[in-house]
Amino acid sequence: MPLVVYILGLAIFSLGTAELMVAGMMSTLSDAFDITVGEVGHLISYYAFGVMLGGPVLTYVFLKFKAPYRTTLLWLLGLYVIVQGFSAFVSDYNVLVAIRIVTGILCAGCLSLSLATSMALVPVESRPRAASIVIAGFMVSNVFGVPLATIIDQQWGWRMSFGLVAILVFICLCALVRLLPPMAGGSAIKMAEEIKAFKNKAYWKACATSCLILGASFAAFSYFVPVLVDVADFNMQTVPFILMLYGLANIVGNMITGRLAYRHSLAIMVVGLIVLIISLLGMALFTQYQSIAILAVIFIGLSGVPMNPAMMARIVSVAHPGPMVNAVHTSVINIGLGGGSYLGGMAISSGYGLRSALWIGLILAILALLSVLPYARRGKQGWN
Missing domain, CATH: 1.20.1250.20 (MFS general substrate transporter like domains)
Incomplete structure (x- = not known):
């Protein structure tokens, strides 16, 4: 299995951690933004709604216009780094809500393209395994990502947790710039x-x-x-x-x-x-x-x-x-x-x-x- 497939899985691990890590820092965010625990929980919902909106729309666009996998994925990851990184500095709850929706939309595009890219990199018989490695990134984010984000929040604050996610995505982006080969887009949608x-x-x-x-x-x-x-x-x-x-x-x-x-x-x-x-x-x-x-x-x-x-x-x-x-x-x-x-x-x-x-x-x-x-x-x- 090419190394780049595991890097794609690590990128999705980062995005999955970003979606769910709010669950581990309820009281911190409640105090930081002077909101209820319920409103903190809504931040998970907003990210999920972004994924909901972005999934079908971006999939249709990618297939309709045969977007090149490599270029499009790198741009989306780059945008994710910027928006997620900005979230570590905000002090207004409504701004954070908007950021969560945008990062959710970008996550949907990154996930779709990471799956398509991983399967395009390997022979047909290895495609299910490649896809499972990428999806495993989301699964493992529950095991290690959320608990680690919670520990970091307890020691250094929620801003550090948000910022480190952006840094990890940036590291994956740099590795993909170097390792990911040029790839054509998928076939037109039927x-x-x-x-x-x-x-x-x-x-x-x-x-x-x-x-x-x-x-x-x-x-x-x-x-x-x-x-x-x-x-x-x-x-x-x-x-x-x-x-x-x-x-x-x-x-x-x-x-x-x-x-x-x-x-x-x-x-x-x-x-x-x-x-x-x-x-x-x-x-x-x-x-x-x-x-x-x-x-x-x-x-x-x-x-x-x-x-x-x-x-x-x-x-x-x-x-x-x-x-x-x-x-x-x-x-x-x-x-x-x-x-x-x-x-x-x-x-x-x-x-x-x-x-x-x-x-x-x-x-x-x-x-x-x-x-x-x-x-x-x-x-x-x-x-x-």
Whole structure:
């Protein structure tokens, strides 16, 4: 596997850390900007909404105009460095909101092009592995990126965390300038094939379930830190290690579901959602007990985000997996990610307490389970 593929994975690791690291610095940002914890959680939502907006639009533009991979990716990464770097110096919450939306849009373009570039660099038989290395950057950002950003915030402040992300992206950019060969753009988009998928009700049902699953997961994850500190009474020095357990659970769960998703996507979703519901319920009711809180975090990590391979398998089974189909599905996932975080923040800001975010996640998980139970009752092998 070429070294440049791993550098692309490191760049995506940086972008994934930027999206989620806010969850580890809730109290710091709340004090710095004189806002509520719920409003801090909204910063995750704004980044996710940027990804949602940028994914389909930039994918269409790249394919429509056959944008050269190398040049376009380097420009997008360069812009990301500038905007993310600027975020380390702002003092106004509204400016930071605008920056989060812009960086989300740029992240969507960087992810799309990094995947396309990684697969273009290797033989056909190695393309799935190359793509998995790039995607692994996002997964590993949960394990190491978010906890490290939390530790840096505790020692040197949130501005240092934001700035170091920009520096890491800049290092990746410099390496790619040197190592990434010139590459032509992708083939022109075939909208007729894509439109067929968009007319399929089964596709939108699959998107709705994906949205609810990610919404349930991130309504909880976005507020783990204040819940663990203020309700479970953990000290802030312990929290990064609990977040690391969550990230490791994500990876283990993804490894399990990745092997089973193609043949057993329905079973994975049903079992995974039942585990997610029980975990969220247990954490909402008993998070004051530290051992239960840690177990709940681990099982939410095992069952929530790791259902992604099953979600993708469902999409493939009901629609032609073209670039726009995948981009729209990714956008819908980010609606769930941002929407769950936003709803959790609204509940907290409205005075319902920190546990209210967990109850929001529980409601979304129940709705997701209800959306797949009809298929289980009918005993269908397919999703149509």
